[in-house]
Amino acid sequence: MGAQRPLSRGQKRAAKSAARRRKRGGAPTPSTIDKALGRFSDWLDQAEEPDTDPRATVRVIESLLRELDRVRPQFSATGWVPDDAHLVLDAAESVLAQDTDEADDAALHLVFSALTYLAFLDESDLWSGTDADFEHCMDDLTSFVDSMPDTLTADDVELPDVPAEEEAAALADLPMIPRWDALIEWSRSGDAVNAATVGAALRVTVPTSTFQGPADVPEIADLWSGALLGGLVTAVNGVAAPGPQADAFTARDVPALRAAVAGYVSSTLSAGSEVDVSASVAASFVAQTVLAAMTPDPPEGNLDEDYGSLEGEDRRTAELVTAHLKSLVDDGLLVDGEVVLVPPQLQHAVRDGVAEADVFGNRDLD
Numbered sequence: 001m002g003a004q005r006p007l008s009r010g011q012k013r014a015a016k017s018a019a020r021r022r023k024r025g026g027a028p029t030p031s032t033i034d035k036a037l038g039r040f041s042d043w044l045d046q047a048e049e050p051d052t053d054p055r056a057t058v059r060v061i062e063s064l065l066r067e068l069d070r071v072r073p074q075f076s077a078t079g080w081v082p083d084d085a086h087l088v089l090d091a092a093e094s095v096l097a098q099d100t101d102e103a104d105d106a107a108l109h110l111v112f113s114a115l116t117y118l119a120f121l122d123e124s125d126l127w128s129g130t131d132a133d134f135e136h137c138m139d140d141l142t143s144f145v146d147s148m149p150d151t152l153t154a155d156d157v158e159l160p161d162v163p164a165e166e167e168a169a170a171l172a173d174l175p176m177i178p179r180w181d182a183l184i185e186w187s188r189s190g191d192a193v194n195a196a197t198v199g200a201a202l203r204v205t206v207p208t209s210t211f212q213g214p215a216d217v218p219e220i221a222d223l224w225s226g227a228l229l230g231g232l233v234t235a236v237n238g239v240a241a242p243g244p245q246a247d248a249f250t251a252r253d254v255p256a257l258r259a260a261v262a263g264y265v266s267s268t269l270s271a272g273s274e275v276d277v278s279a280s281v282a283a284s285f286v287a288q289t290v291l292a293a294m295t296p297d298p299p300e301g302n303l304d305e306d307y308g309s310l311e312g313e314d315r316r317t318a319e320l321v322t323a324h325l326k327s328l329v330d331d332g333l334l335v336d337g338e339v340v341l342v343p344p345q346l347q348h349a350v351r352d353g354v355a356e357a358d359v360f361g362n363r364d365l366d
Helices: 009-025 032-045 054-071 082-096 103-123 131-147 164-172 176-187 195-201 218-229 246-250 254-269 277-292 312-330 344-356
Strands: 233-236 239-242
Touching: 032 054, 032 103, 054 082, 054 103, 082 103, 082 131, 103 131, 164 254, 164 344, 176 195, 176 218, 176 233, 176 239, 176 246, 176 254, 195 218, 218 233, 218 254, 246 254, 254 277, 254 312, 254 344, 277 312, 277 344
Parallel strands: none
Antiparallel strands: 233 239
16 A cells, blocks of 8 residues: 555645534533533432432532523533622522512522532532632522521420320310310211211301311311321211221320321411412411420510501411411410410420421312
């Protein structure tokens, strides 16, 4: 074979063009964003105790990175600058401005996801920006998280050490207990379950009919739900029967008493099937108040506060909160004074009820 001659400039240009065409025609090269997302997903999967669903966090970060890449021509997925963090914070503020029950959690998840992603870049030695930019971004995002009000959970309540006999006596003294006794006795007859029969069994006089379910009548809905959730009664094919915990409840067994009261508290805090933003906001606020009433720093007692200066939904929400808290006081579950307290003997049942509550209305108890 003859010796190969060096390529001319024109031939070199033609060869490079052909190579680019072959490259474009083959598998696409992963972008920096795609590579970072893949490694981020693997990093989250290897975390011993991820704080949130890894898939949800990856989806949030993918959306953030692609949006930042779209609006900022010089954006680097591995080398953020403060303006990138500021755009994330602007997005979080926009979420908060929606003023819904989910807004706080959604905004926090957005910012927490960004913080987690930056931590991944740092720990994986993938950060390509300056140290000063990294610190600036982390500080700004962290400041947003620190500015959000703390939300209590049931896990924040440290239960007091109460003798079983004291807890049983306090639970048995609640006003709903004799009504449930009557309901259990009624259920032994195998009567049809409807608002009229359940209302009569609970000894609650309200306008009811056989065409309504007990959950449709506010005056008996929570009592009925508590009985169902506590296993005091059952309703199979529309017929009443004693539940699996009926005998234990009648014997004033602490776990059975506790479960029924927890079911009642859960029901009072759970929304109905119809969307009512004010009611959900109020229930969420009441839940936070009840949890705080079981901590060393209980809320001030202000159940007689006048909300005449408020208007519209703000006033309605405030009045719903007050009415709900006063109802819990009437039920013996809260004590209102200089501060609002849950009696120590009732805290286990009340805490369990708050933990089980669904303020967004996914529960269906008929």
